[in-house]
Amino acid sequence: MGLLDRIGRVIRANINSLVGQAEDPEKILEQTVLDMQEDLIHMRQAVAQAIATQKRTERQCAQAQSTSNEWYQRAQLALQKGDDHLAREALTRRKSYQETAEALRSQLDQQSGIVTKLKQNMLTLESKISEAKTKKDLYIARARSAKASQQINDMLGRVGTGSAMSAFERMEEKVLQLEAQSEAIAELGTDDLEKKFASLEGGDAVDDELAAMKAQLLSGTDNTVKLPPSQSQSQSSSA
Template identity: 30%
Template sequence: MGILSRASYVVRSKLNALVSSQEDPSETLDYSYEKMRDELQDVKQGIADLTTQKKRLEIQKRRLEENVEKHNQQAREAVQAGRDDLARKALEKKKEKMTQIEDLETQIADLQNTQDRLVEKKDELQDRIERFKTEKETMKARYEAAEASARVSEAMSGVGDEMDETARAIERSRERTEEMEARAEAMDELQDSGAFDDALSDEDDIDKELREMRSSSEVEAELETLKTEAGRGSTEAVETDGATGDEPNDDEVATELADLKKGAEGEAESESEEDSN
Protein backbone atom coordinates (compact mmCIF):
# COMPACT_ATOMS: atom_id res chain seq x y z
CA MET A 1 0.00 0.00 0.00
CA GLY A 2 1.48 3.33 -1.06
CA ILE A 3 1.67 6.51 0.98
CA LEU A 4 -1.29 8.07 -0.84
CA SER A 5 -3.37 4.92 -0.37
CA ARG A 6 -2.60 4.80 3.35
CA ALA A 7 -3.40 8.51 3.69
CA SER A 8 -6.70 8.02 1.86
CA TYR A 9 -7.54 5.06 4.09
CA VAL A 10 -6.83 7.10 7.23
CA VAL A 11 -8.96 9.99 5.98
CA ARG A 12 -11.86 7.67 5.18
CA SER A 13 -11.56 6.04 8.59
CA LYS A 14 -11.64 9.43 10.31
CA LEU A 15 -14.66 10.52 8.28
CA ASN A 16 -16.51 7.28 9.02
CA ALA A 17 -15.77 7.67 12.74
CA LEU A 18 -17.02 11.26 12.65
CA VAL A 19 -20.20 10.27 10.81
CA SER A 20 -20.79 7.39 13.23
CA SER A 21 -20.39 9.68 16.24
CA GLN A 22 -22.96 12.10 14.81
CA GLU A 23 -25.31 9.38 13.55
CA ASP A 24 -28.83 9.14 14.93
CA PRO A 25 -29.91 5.45 15.01
CA SER A 26 -33.57 6.39 14.53
CA GLU A 27 -32.79 8.35 11.40
CA THR A 28 -30.53 5.56 10.14
CA LEU A 29 -33.24 2.94 10.64
CA ASP A 30 -35.84 5.09 8.92
CA TYR A 31 -33.45 5.73 6.04
CA SER A 32 -32.73 2.00 5.67
CA TYR A 33 -36.45 1.23 5.74
CA GLU A 34 -37.20 3.82 3.08
CA LYS A 35 -34.33 2.52 0.97
CA MET A 36 -35.72 -1.03 1.14
CA ARG A 37 -39.16 0.28 0.19
CA ASP A 38 -37.60 2.04 -2.80
CA GLU A 39 -35.94 -1.21 -3.82
CA LEU A 40 -39.27 -3.01 -3.51
CA GLN A 41 -40.87 -0.36 -5.63
CA ASP A 42 -38.14 -0.82 -8.25
CA VAL A 43 -38.78 -4.57 -8.27
CA LYS A 44 -42.51 -3.99 -8.69
CA GLN A 45 -41.83 -1.57 -11.50
CA GLY A 46 -39.55 -4.15 -13.14
CA ILE A 47 -42.24 -6.80 -12.88
CA ALA A 48 -44.76 -4.39 -14.36
CA ASP A 49 -42.43 -3.59 -17.27
CA LEU A 50 -41.74 -7.28 -17.81
CA THR A 51 -45.44 -8.07 -17.75
CA THR A 52 -46.09 -5.31 -20.25
CA GLN A 53 -43.43 -6.71 -22.58
CA LYS A 54 -44.87 -10.22 -22.22
CA LYS A 55 -48.35 -8.95 -23.00
CA ARG A 56 -47.03 -7.20 -26.10
CA LEU A 57 -45.46 -10.47 -27.30
CA GLU A 58 -48.68 -12.35 -26.57
CA ILE A 59 -50.62 -9.85 -28.66
CA GLN A 60 -48.12 -10.24 -31.46
CA LYS A 61 -48.45 -14.03 -31.18
CA ARG A 62 -52.24 -13.85 -31.47
CA ARG A 63 -51.91 -11.73 -34.58
CA LEU A 64 -49.51 -14.26 -36.09
CA GLU A 65 -51.92 -17.06 -35.21
CA GLU A 66 -54.65 -15.15 -36.99
CA ASN A 67 -52.36 -14.83 -40.02
CA VAL A 68 -51.70 -18.58 -39.92
CA GLU A 69 -55.41 -19.25 -40.04
CA LYS A 70 -55.73 -16.75 -42.83
CA HIS A 71 -52.97 -18.45 -44.85
CA ASN A 72 -54.68 -21.83 -44.31
CA GLN A 73 -57.86 -20.43 -45.77
CA GLN A 74 -55.95 -18.91 -48.68
CA ALA A 75 -54.28 -22.26 -49.43
CA ARG A 76 -57.66 -24.06 -49.46
CA GLU A 77 -59.22 -21.53 -51.77
CA ALA A 78 -56.20 -21.66 -54.11
CA VAL A 79 -56.36 -25.46 -54.26
CA GLN A 80 -60.08 -25.33 -55.02
CA ALA A 81 -59.34 -22.83 -57.77
CA GLY A 82 -56.63 -25.03 -59.19
CA ARG A 83 -53.93 -22.54 -58.31
CA ASP A 84 -51.32 -24.69 -56.72
CA ASP A 85 -48.79 -21.92 -56.97
CA LEU A 86 -50.93 -19.62 -54.84
CA ALA A 87 -51.63 -22.44 -52.43
CA ARG A 88 -47.90 -23.11 -52.16
CA LYS A 89 -47.20 -19.43 -51.53
CA ALA A 90 -49.86 -19.27 -48.83
CA LEU A 91 -48.46 -22.35 -47.15
CA GLU A 92 -44.94 -20.86 -47.21
CA LYS A 93 -46.22 -17.73 -45.44
CA LYS A 94 -48.08 -19.92 -43.01
CA LYS A 95 -44.86 -21.76 -42.18
CA GLU A 96 -43.01 -18.48 -41.74
CA LYS A 97 -45.66 -17.26 -39.33
CA MET A 98 -45.54 -20.56 -37.47
CA THR A 99 -41.77 -20.13 -37.02
CA GLN A 100 -42.28 -16.60 -35.66
CA ILE A 101 -44.96 -17.91 -33.31
CA GLU A 102 -42.53 -20.51 -31.96
CA ASP A 103 -39.91 -17.83 -31.36
CA LEU A 104 -42.49 -15.64 -29.58
CA GLU A 105 -43.61 -18.55 -27.45
CA THR A 106 -40.00 -19.10 -26.41
CA GLN A 107 -39.59 -15.42 -25.55
CA ILE A 108 -42.90 -15.34 -23.69
CA ALA A 109 -41.89 -18.42 -21.69
CA ASP A 110 -38.57 -16.80 -20.77
CA LEU A 111 -40.32 -13.61 -19.74
CA GLN A 112 -42.78 -15.61 -17.70
CA ASN A 113 -39.96 -17.43 -15.91
CA THR A 114 -38.25 -14.14 -15.23
CA GLN A 115 -41.50 -12.65 -14.03
CA ASP A 116 -42.10 -15.59 -11.71
CA ARG A 117 -38.61 -15.20 -10.20
CA LEU A 118 -39.10 -11.47 -9.76
CA VAL A 119 -42.46 -12.04 -8.08
CA GLU A 120 -40.84 -14.50 -5.67
CA LYS A 121 -38.07 -12.00 -4.91
CA LYS A 122 -40.65 -9.29 -4.54
CA ASP A 123 -42.62 -11.35 -2.05
CA GLU A 124 -39.44 -12.24 -0.17
CA LEU A 125 -38.31 -8.61 -0.12
CA GLN A 126 -41.73 -7.51 1.03
CA ASP A 127 -41.61 -10.02 3.89
CA ARG A 128 -38.14 -8.77 4.84
CA ILE A 129 -39.39 -5.21 4.78
CA GLU A 130 -42.29 -6.09 7.07
CA ARG A 131 -39.94 -7.86 9.49
CA PHE A 132 -37.48 -4.98 9.31
CA LYS A 133 -40.30 -2.53 9.98
CA THR A 134 -41.23 -4.38 13.16
CA GLU A 135 -37.58 -4.65 14.22
CA LYS A 136 -37.02 -1.00 13.31
CA GLU A 137 -39.84 0.19 15.54
CA THR A 138 -38.58 -2.04 18.34
CA MET A 139 -35.03 -0.72 17.98
CA LYS A 140 -36.26 2.86 17.85
CA ALA A 141 -38.28 2.32 21.01
CA ARG A 142 -35.27 0.78 22.75
CA TYR A 143 -33.02 3.61 21.60
CA GLU A 144 -35.49 6.28 22.73
CA ALA A 145 -35.85 4.52 26.09
CA ALA A 146 -32.07 4.32 26.47
CA GLU A 147 -31.72 7.96 25.43
CA ALA A 148 -34.37 9.00 27.96
CA SER A 149 -32.66 6.95 30.65
CA ALA A 150 -29.33 8.59 29.79
CA ARG A 151 -30.91 12.04 29.98
CA VAL A 152 -32.42 11.21 33.37
CA SER A 153 -29.06 9.96 34.62
CA GLU A 154 -27.32 13.06 33.32
CA ALA A 155 -30.00 15.23 34.90
CA MET A 156 -29.62 13.42 38.22
CA SER A 157 -25.86 13.84 38.02
CA GLY A 158 -26.33 17.52 37.26
CA VAL A 159 -28.70 17.89 40.23
CA GLY A 160 -26.10 16.24 42.46
CA ASP A 161 -23.42 18.66 41.36
CA GLU A 162 -25.80 21.57 41.78
CA MET A 163 -26.77 20.44 45.28
CA ASP A 164 -23.09 20.17 46.23
CA GLU A 165 -22.48 23.67 44.93
CA THR A 166 -25.55 24.91 46.82
CA ALA A 167 -24.31 23.28 50.03
CA ARG A 168 -20.90 24.93 49.58
CA ALA A 169 -22.59 28.29 48.95
CA ILE A 170 -24.66 27.92 52.12
CA GLU A 171 -21.53 27.04 54.10
CA ARG A 172 -19.73 30.10 52.74
CA SER A 173 -22.72 32.30 53.59
CA ARG A 174 -22.82 30.87 57.11
CA GLU A 175 -19.12 31.57 57.61
CA ARG A 176 -19.45 35.14 56.35
CA THR A 177 -22.52 35.71 58.55
CA GLU A 178 -20.68 34.48 61.63
CA GLU A 179 -17.71 36.67 60.71
CA MET A 180 -19.94 39.74 60.36
CA GLU A 181 -21.69 38.97 63.67
CA ALA A 182 -18.30 38.68 65.44
CA ARG A 183 -17.19 41.93 63.84
CA ALA A 184 -20.37 43.69 64.95
CA GLU A 185 -19.88 42.46 68.52
CA ALA A 186 -16.27 43.66 68.46
CA MET A 187 -17.37 47.09 67.21
CA ASP A 188 -19.99 47.32 69.98
CA GLU A 189 -17.36 46.38 72.57
CA LEU A 190 -14.96 49.03 71.28
CA GLN A 191 -17.76 51.58 71.28
CA ASP A 192 -18.65 50.80 74.89
CA SER A 193 -15.00 51.02 75.98
CA GLY A 194 -14.66 54.49 74.48
CA ALA A 195 -11.95 53.45 72.08
CA PHE A 196 -13.67 55.26 69.26
CA ASP A 197 -13.99 58.41 71.35
CA ASP A 198 -10.25 58.31 72.07
CA ALA A 199 -9.47 57.73 68.45
CA LEU A 200 -11.65 60.63 67.32
CA SER A 201 -10.63 63.05 70.10
CA ASP A 202 -7.71 65.52 69.90
CA GLU A 203 -7.01 65.23 73.66
CA ASP A 204 -3.71 63.86 74.91
CA ASP A 205 -3.21 62.13 78.25
CA ILE A 206 -2.77 65.40 80.17
CA ASP A 207 -5.95 66.90 78.65
CA LYS A 208 -7.85 63.77 79.54
CA GLU A 209 -6.59 63.78 83.15
CA LEU A 210 -7.39 67.46 83.56
CA ARG A 211 -10.88 66.87 82.21
CA GLU A 212 -11.39 64.08 84.69
CA MET A 213 -10.07 66.37 87.51
CA ARG A 214 -12.51 69.09 86.52
CA SER A 215 -15.32 66.62 86.54
CA SER A 216 -14.21 65.43 89.99
CA SER A 217 -13.97 69.04 91.24
CA GLU A 218 -17.50 69.70 90.08
CA VAL A 219 -18.67 66.66 92.01
CA GLU A 220 -16.76 67.78 95.14
CA ALA A 221 -18.18 71.30 94.81
CA GLU A 222 -21.68 69.96 94.64
CA LEU A 223 -20.95 67.75 97.63
CA GLU A 224 -19.67 70.79 99.63
CA THR A 225 -22.83 72.64 98.71
CA LEU A 226 -24.91 69.84 100.12
CA LYS A 227 -22.77 69.77 103.26
CA THR A 228 -23.12 73.54 103.70
CA GLU A 229 -26.85 73.28 103.41
CA ALA A 230 -26.71 70.61 106.09
CA GLY A 231 -24.54 72.80 108.45
CA ARG A 232 -21.32 70.74 108.10
CA GLY A 233 -19.33 72.59 105.51
CA SER A 234 -17.45 75.31 107.63
CA THR A 235 -15.87 73.00 110.22
CA GLU A 236 -14.62 70.49 107.64
CA ALA A 237 -13.31 73.31 105.47
CA VAL A 238 -11.22 74.72 108.37
CA GLU A 239 -9.84 71.30 109.17
CA THR A 240 -9.00 70.77 105.55
CA ASP A 241 -7.21 74.13 105.28
CA GLY A 242 -5.19 73.45 108.45
CA ALA A 243 -4.15 70.07 107.22
CA THR A 244 -3.08 71.48 103.97
CA GLY A 245 -1.09 74.28 105.49
CA ASP A 246 0.89 71.98 107.76
CA GLU A 247 2.20 69.78 104.99
CA PRO A 248 5.80 70.68 104.14
CA ASN A 249 6.83 70.38 100.48
CA ASP A 250 10.14 71.74 99.21
CA ASP A 251 9.69 70.55 95.68
CA GLU A 252 8.84 73.42 93.32
CA VAL A 253 6.59 71.24 91.19
CA ALA A 254 4.78 70.06 94.32
CA THR A 255 4.42 73.64 95.53
CA GLU A 256 3.05 74.78 92.18
CA LEU A 257 0.69 71.86 92.14
CA ALA A 258 -0.49 72.75 95.67
CA ASP A 259 -1.10 76.33 94.58
CA LEU A 260 -3.08 75.14 91.59
CA LYS A 261 -5.07 72.86 93.85
CA LYS A 262 -5.83 75.69 96.30
CA GLY A 263 -6.86 77.90 93.41
CA ALA A 264 -9.16 75.19 92.09
CA GLU A 265 -10.67 74.69 95.56
CA GLY A 266 -11.18 78.42 95.92
CA GLU A 267 -12.93 78.59 92.62
CA ALA A 268 -15.06 75.65 93.62
CA GLU A 269 -16.03 77.35 96.91
CA SER A 270 -16.83 80.57 95.07
CA GLU A 271 -19.04 78.69 92.64
CA SER A 272 -20.73 76.97 95.59
CA GLU A 273 -21.42 80.27 97.31
CA GLU A 274 -22.81 81.74 94.10
CA ASP A 275 -25.04 78.74 93.73
CA SER A 276 -26.21 79.13 97.33
CA ASN A 277 -27.02 82.85 96.80
Protein backbone atom coordinates in the same frame (compact mmCIF):
# COMPACT_ATOMS: atom_id res chain seq x y z
CA MET B 1 3.25 3.36 -1.98
CA GLY B 2 2.93 1.95 1.57
CA LEU B 3 2.89 5.46 3.04
CA LEU B 4 0.13 6.55 0.66
CA ASP B 5 -1.93 3.49 1.61
CA ARG B 6 -1.54 4.27 5.29
CA ILE B 7 -2.52 7.91 4.77
CA GLY B 8 -5.55 6.84 2.75
CA ARG B 9 -6.54 4.36 5.45
CA VAL B 10 -6.29 7.05 8.14
CA ILE B 11 -8.40 9.45 6.07
CA ARG B 12 -11.07 6.81 5.49
CA ALA B 13 -11.08 5.89 9.18
CA ASN B 14 -11.55 9.53 10.20
CA ILE B 15 -14.33 10.01 7.67
CA ASN B 16 -16.10 6.86 8.85
CA SER B 17 -15.76 8.02 12.44
CA LEU B 18 -17.29 11.41 11.63
CA VAL B 19 -20.11 9.79 9.70
CA GLY B 20 -20.74 7.35 12.54
CA GLN B 21 -20.93 10.16 15.08
CA ALA B 22 -23.30 12.14 12.86
CA GLU B 23 -25.67 9.19 12.35
CA ASP B 24 -28.95 9.55 14.19
CA PRO B 25 -30.55 6.08 14.56
CA GLU B 26 -34.08 7.48 14.31
CA LYS B 27 -33.36 9.43 11.13
CA ILE B 28 -31.37 6.59 9.56
CA LEU B 29 -34.16 4.07 10.22
CA GLU B 30 -36.83 6.40 8.87
CA GLN B 31 -34.75 7.06 5.75
CA THR B 32 -34.04 3.35 5.30
CA VAL B 33 -37.75 2.51 5.30
CA LEU B 34 -38.40 5.34 2.85
CA ASP B 35 -35.67 3.99 0.57
CA MET B 36 -37.17 0.51 0.76
CA GLN B 37 -40.60 1.88 -0.11
CA GLU B 38 -39.07 3.73 -3.04
CA ASP B 39 -37.47 0.46 -4.19
CA LEU B 40 -40.88 -1.21 -3.89
CA ILE B 41 -42.39 1.44 -6.15
CA HIS B 42 -39.71 0.77 -8.76
CA MET B 43 -40.23 -2.97 -8.34
CA ARG B 44 -43.97 -2.65 -8.92
CA GLN B 45 -43.33 -0.55 -12.00
CA ALA B 46 -40.94 -3.20 -13.31
CA VAL B 47 -43.51 -5.96 -12.67
CA ALA B 48 -46.23 -3.95 -14.39
CA GLN B 49 -43.97 -3.31 -17.38
CA ALA B 50 -43.00 -7.00 -17.61
CA ILE B 51 -46.65 -8.05 -17.46
CA ALA B 52 -47.55 -5.52 -20.16
CA THR B 53 -44.72 -6.84 -22.36
CA GLN B 54 -45.89 -10.40 -21.76
CA LYS B 55 -49.45 -9.57 -22.75
CA ARG B 56 -48.27 -7.78 -25.86
CA THR B 57 -46.16 -10.82 -26.82
CA GLU B 58 -49.16 -13.07 -26.18
CA ARG B 59 -51.27 -10.97 -28.58
CA GLN B 60 -48.53 -11.00 -31.20
CA CYS B 61 -48.12 -14.78 -30.84
CA ALA B 62 -51.85 -15.33 -31.12
CA GLN B 63 -52.00 -13.06 -34.14
CA ALA B 64 -49.10 -14.88 -35.84
CA GLN B 65 -50.70 -18.25 -35.13
CA SER B 66 -54.04 -17.04 -36.44
CA THR B 67 -52.45 -15.72 -39.64
CA SER B 68 -50.55 -19.02 -40.03
CA ASN B 69 -53.82 -20.92 -39.78
CA GLU B 70 -55.43 -18.63 -42.37
CA TRP B 71 -52.62 -19.31 -44.89
CA TYR B 72 -52.96 -23.02 -44.23
CA GLN B 73 -56.64 -22.82 -45.08
CA ARG B 74 -55.81 -20.86 -48.23
CA ALA B 75 -53.29 -23.53 -49.22
CA GLN B 76 -56.05 -26.13 -48.83
CA LEU B 77 -58.39 -24.02 -50.96
CA ALA B 78 -55.76 -23.65 -53.71
CA LEU B 79 -55.23 -27.43 -53.75
CA GLN B 80 -58.96 -27.97 -54.01
CA LYS B 81 -58.99 -25.67 -57.00
CA GLY B 82 -56.07 -27.56 -58.54
CA ASP B 83 -53.61 -24.65 -58.26
CA ASP B 84 -50.50 -26.25 -56.81
CA HIS B 85 -48.34 -23.17 -57.36
CA LEU B 86 -50.70 -20.95 -55.36
CA ALA B 87 -50.94 -23.60 -52.68
CA ARG B 88 -47.13 -23.70 -52.40
CA GLU B 89 -46.96 -19.90 -51.95
CA ALA B 90 -49.66 -20.07 -49.29
CA LEU B 91 -47.74 -22.74 -47.40
CA THR B 92 -44.57 -20.65 -47.64
CA ARG B 93 -46.41 -17.72 -46.05
CA ARG B 94 -47.86 -20.06 -43.42
CA LYS B 95 -44.38 -21.31 -42.55
CA SER B 96 -43.12 -17.76 -42.00
CA TYR B 97 -45.97 -16.92 -39.61
CA GLN B 98 -45.64 -20.27 -37.90
CA GLU B 99 -41.94 -19.62 -37.18
CA THR B 100 -42.83 -16.18 -35.84
CA ALA B 101 -45.46 -17.67 -33.55
CA GLU B 102 -43.01 -20.29 -32.25
CA ALA B 103 -40.38 -17.58 -31.57
CA LEU B 104 -42.97 -15.53 -29.75
CA ARG B 105 -43.99 -18.57 -27.66
CA SER B 106 -40.34 -19.01 -26.67
CA GLN B 107 -40.23 -15.36 -25.62
CA LEU B 108 -43.44 -15.86 -23.67
CA ASP B 109 -41.85 -18.67 -21.67
CA GLN B 110 -38.90 -16.43 -20.78
CA GLN B 111 -41.13 -13.46 -20.01
CA SER B 112 -43.39 -15.62 -17.86
CA GLY B 113 -40.36 -16.70 -15.81
CA ILE B 114 -39.25 -13.07 -15.47
CA VAL B 115 -42.70 -11.94 -14.34
CA THR B 116 -42.90 -14.76 -11.80
CA LYS B 117 -39.48 -13.89 -10.42
CA LEU B 118 -40.32 -10.19 -10.24
CA LYS B 119 -43.56 -10.93 -8.42
CA GLN B 120 -41.71 -13.09 -5.90
CA ASN B 121 -39.13 -10.36 -5.35
CA MET B 122 -41.89 -7.81 -4.93
CA LEU B 123 -43.64 -9.95 -2.31
CA THR B 124 -40.34 -10.53 -0.54
CA LEU B 125 -39.63 -6.81 -0.50
CA GLU B 126 -43.14 -6.06 0.82
CA SER B 127 -42.56 -8.57 3.62
CA LYS B 128 -39.19 -7.03 4.45
CA ILE B 129 -40.70 -3.53 4.50
CA SER B 130 -43.43 -4.69 6.90
CA GLU B 131 -40.78 -6.29 9.12
CA ALA B 132 -38.57 -3.21 8.85
CA LYS B 133 -41.42 -0.94 9.95
CA THR B 134 -42.00 -3.08 13.02
CA LYS B 135 -38.30 -3.14 13.87
CA LYS B 136 -38.00 0.55 13.11
CA ASP B 137 -40.61 1.46 15.73
CA LEU B 138 -38.92 -0.85 18.23
CA TYR B 139 -35.42 0.46 17.56
CA ILE B 140 -36.57 4.07 17.60
CA ALA B 141 -38.20 3.51 21.00
CA ARG B 142 -35.00 1.86 22.27
CA ALA B 143 -32.85 4.64 20.82
CA ARG B 144 -34.99 7.32 22.47
CA SER B 145 -34.85 5.47 25.78
CA ALA B 146 -31.07 5.09 25.51
CA LYS B 147 -30.68 8.76 24.59
CA ALA B 148 -32.81 9.86 27.55
CA SER B 149 -30.83 7.58 29.87
CA GLN B 150 -27.59 9.00 28.51
CA GLN B 151 -28.77 12.56 29.09
CA ILE B 152 -29.74 11.71 32.66
CA ASN B 153 -26.38 10.06 33.27
CA ASP B 154 -24.61 13.07 31.80
CA MET B 155 -26.52 15.39 34.14
CA LEU B 156 -25.76 13.17 37.12
CA GLY B 157 -22.13 13.09 36.05
CA ARG B 158 -21.97 16.85 35.86
CA VAL B 159 -23.56 17.14 39.30
CA GLY B 160 -21.04 14.71 40.74
CA THR B 161 -17.96 16.36 39.28
CA GLY B 162 -15.30 17.88 41.50
CA SER B 163 -16.03 21.41 40.31
CA ALA B 164 -19.68 21.14 41.29
CA MET B 165 -18.90 19.66 44.70
CA SER B 166 -16.18 22.21 45.35
CA ALA B 167 -18.67 24.96 44.56
CA PHE B 168 -21.03 23.55 47.20
CA GLU B 169 -18.17 23.31 49.67
CA ARG B 170 -17.19 26.92 49.05
CA MET B 171 -20.77 28.04 49.55
CA GLU B 172 -21.00 25.98 52.72
CA GLU B 173 -17.88 27.68 54.10
CA LYS B 174 -19.33 31.04 53.10
CA VAL B 175 -22.59 30.33 54.93
CA LEU B 176 -20.72 29.13 58.03
CA GLN B 177 -18.61 32.29 57.98
CA LEU B 178 -21.70 34.48 57.70
CA GLU B 179 -23.36 32.61 60.56
CA ALA B 180 -20.24 33.03 62.73
CA GLN B 181 -20.10 36.75 61.98
CA SER B 182 -23.78 37.09 62.85
CA GLU B 183 -23.28 35.27 66.16
CA ALA B 184 -20.25 37.43 67.00
CA ILE B 185 -22.17 40.63 66.31
CA ALA B 186 -25.06 39.36 68.43
CA GLU B 187 -22.68 38.53 71.33
CA LEU B 188 -21.01 41.94 71.12
CA GLY B 189 -24.38 43.63 71.18
CA THR B 190 -25.41 41.63 74.24
CA ASP B 191 -22.17 42.45 76.13
CA ASP B 192 -22.62 46.17 75.54
CA LEU B 193 -26.19 45.98 76.74
CA GLU B 194 -25.21 44.10 79.90
CA LYS B 195 -22.44 46.59 80.60
CA LYS B 196 -24.88 49.45 80.35
CA PHE B 197 -27.28 47.80 82.76
CA ALA B 198 -24.41 46.92 85.12
CA SER B 199 -23.29 50.54 85.06
CA LEU B 200 -26.80 51.70 85.86
CA GLU B 201 -27.11 49.16 88.66
CA GLY B 202 -23.70 50.13 90.09
CA GLY B 203 -24.62 53.82 90.01
CA ASP B 204 -27.78 53.17 91.98
CA ALA B 205 -25.83 51.36 94.71
CA VAL B 206 -23.43 54.27 95.18
CA ASP B 207 -26.27 56.74 95.26
CA ASP B 208 -28.08 54.65 97.87
CA GLU B 209 -25.00 54.46 100.05
CA LEU B 210 -24.45 58.23 99.74
CA ALA B 211 -28.05 58.89 100.73
CA ALA B 212 -27.69 56.63 103.76
CA MET B 213 -24.58 58.50 104.93
CA LYS B 214 -26.35 61.82 104.59
CA ALA B 215 -29.23 60.53 106.64
CA GLN B 216 -26.88 59.42 109.41
CA LEU B 217 -25.19 62.83 109.54
CA LEU B 218 -28.51 64.59 109.76
CA SER B 219 -29.67 62.34 112.59
CA GLY B 220 -26.48 63.13 114.61
CA THR B 221 -25.38 59.60 114.91
CA ASP B 222 -21.62 59.28 114.87
CA ASN B 223 -21.20 56.29 112.77
CA THR B 224 -18.35 57.70 110.87
CA VAL B 225 -15.60 55.33 110.05
CA LYS B 226 -12.28 56.28 111.57
CA LEU B 227 -9.37 56.24 109.23
CA PRO B 228 -6.25 54.42 110.34
CA PRO B 229 -3.46 56.75 111.72
CA SER B 230 -0.65 57.73 109.47
CA GLN B 231 2.90 56.44 109.94
CA SER B 232 4.15 59.71 111.53
CA GLN B 233 1.40 59.66 114.12
CA SER B 234 2.22 56.11 114.98
CA GLN B 235 5.87 57.01 115.62
CA SER B 236 4.93 59.98 117.91
CA SER B 237 2.73 57.85 120.05
CA SER B 238 5.50 55.33 120.48
CA ALA B 239 7.94 57.98 121.70
